[in-house]
Amino acid sequence: xxxxxxLATISSLFVAQNAFAQATSYDQMxxxxxxNFNNLNSxxxxxxxxxxxxxxxxxxxxxxYRQHQAQGGRMSPxxxxxWHAATRGFSTEGMRQFRQNEANNQAGEMNAWRGWQAAQQNxxxxxxxxxxxxxxxxxxxxxxxxxxxxxxNPYTGQPQVLxxxxxxxxxxxxxxGNVYYRDGTGNYHMSKGNGYWSQMNSR
Numbered sequence: 201x202x203x204x205x206x207l208a209t210i211s212s213l214f215v216a217q218n219a220f221a222q223a224t225s226y227d228q229m230x231x232x233x234x235x236n237f238n239n240l241n242s243x244x245x246x247x248x249x250x251x252x253x254x255x256x257x258x259x260x261x262x263x264x265y266r267q268h269q270a271q272g273g274r275m276s277p278x279x280x281x282x283w284h285a286a287t288r289g290f291s292t293e294g295m296r297q298f299r300q301n302e303a304n305n306q307a308g309e310m311n312a313w314r315g316w317q318a319a320q321q322n323x324x325x326x327x328x329x330x331x332x333x334x335x336x337x338x339x340x341x342x343x344x345x346x347x348x349x350x351x352x353n354p355y356t357g358q359p360q361v362l363x364x365x366x367x368x369x370x371x372x373x374x375x376x377g378n379v380y381y382r383d384g385t386g387n388y389h390m391s392k393g394n395g396y397w398s399q400m401n402s403r
Contacts, residue, residue, distance in 0.1 A: 248282075251345045255281035264289075285345050288364050293386060297344060297402075304337045351388055354398035362388055362400075 255261050256277055265280045275283070288294025340350055349364040362380060366372050372380045379391040380400075389397040 248345075251285050252278055252281045255285045288344065288347075288349075293402075294344070294364070297349070301337065301341050301344070349402060351400040351402055354390055354400055355392060360390075360400065 261281060261284050264284065265277060268275065268280060273280075284290060286294075287298050343349060343361055344364075347363055347365045348361050350359050350361050352358075353360045360374075360378075362372065362374070364386075366382050368382055368384050368386055370382055372382065374380070381389045381391070381397065383389065388400040390400055391397055
């Protein structure tokens with residue numbers, strides 16, 4: 201099974217900036233970076249294993265895996281459960297979002313390296329920029345693994361996390377009382393009241 205190394209790499213770089221800011225030598229900076237990398241990588245692997253275990257225990261996933269085997273598929277149960285969660289049940293939209301996250305993470309790694317060099321001259325400003333960008337990508341990937349995706353509120357422009365496991369042609373009400381409708385193609389619409397609805401765009 202392929203671990204989410206890109207996520208760990210990106211996250212560790214901006215977490216390590218706190219240690220870099222206080223370091224007084226190259227050795228201290230390197231050691232602090234590696235320690236943060238190892239700690240965060242362990243946390244991500246632990247969380248990922250929890251998602252896989254929950255997916256493997258899902259009867260629907262189990263049935264899909266049996267079908268996968270019957271069709272000649274060779275993935276292990278763990279691998280199948282991981283990809284099922286990461287791609288929202290192998291849906292077209294889920295695969296697209298997964299590929300987008302992979303591309304974001306690869307670009308983020310390059311940006312992180314360039315940013316690390318620039319941060320030697322302007323650490324405080326660079327830290328804020330890295331954290332905002334990378335944390336958003338990592339948070340969205342975590343949302344996907346837990347059955348949610350981020351959409352844009354059509355009235356305020358603010359991000360809104362909604363379940364992508366919601367059945368099509370059904371209504372959903374969040375804890376704040378907002379009402380949403382997911383149409384037959386999987387697109388969410390948000391109610392403004394008085395019969396007015398506006399389609400929501402994904403992140």
